[in-house]
Amino acid sequence: MNTSRRTTEESPHLTVAELAARWRTTEQAIYHRRHRRQLPPAISGGRKLLFPLAAIEAFERDLAASDPQNPLNDPAAAPVERRRGRPRAKAATA
Structure with missing residues (x-):
């Protein structure tokens, strides 16, 4: 009989240690952000x-979408829309 704890892939929840490892930070930083209400609500067991x-995945998506330094949010990297029709003639300079 195997009584070991289920892995993260099977569980719909993350512990503080698993979340800290996922974000490459410390457990104390997770507790700090939770205290400041900067994280989604947690279930206290x-x-x-x-x-x-x-x-957590929705929070990460929202965070990435609102990050101005994310290359996906850079307006300069957006595809350029080309004009249709003939190019305009340049005005003669005097």
Whole structure:
């Protein structure tokens, strides 16, 4: 009989340690951001906090969409729309 804990792939929740590893930060930083209400709500199960994986993924998408330094949000990198029709004649300079 295998009584080991389920892995993250099977669980719809992340622990503080798993979230810290995912974001490459410390557990204390996760607790700090939660205290400042900068994270999605967590489920408190006794002494353990569980973050819903779907809420974390939505939070990451929203964060990436609002980041001005994200290359995907750079308006200069957007495709250029070409004009249709003949090019305009340049005005003669005197």
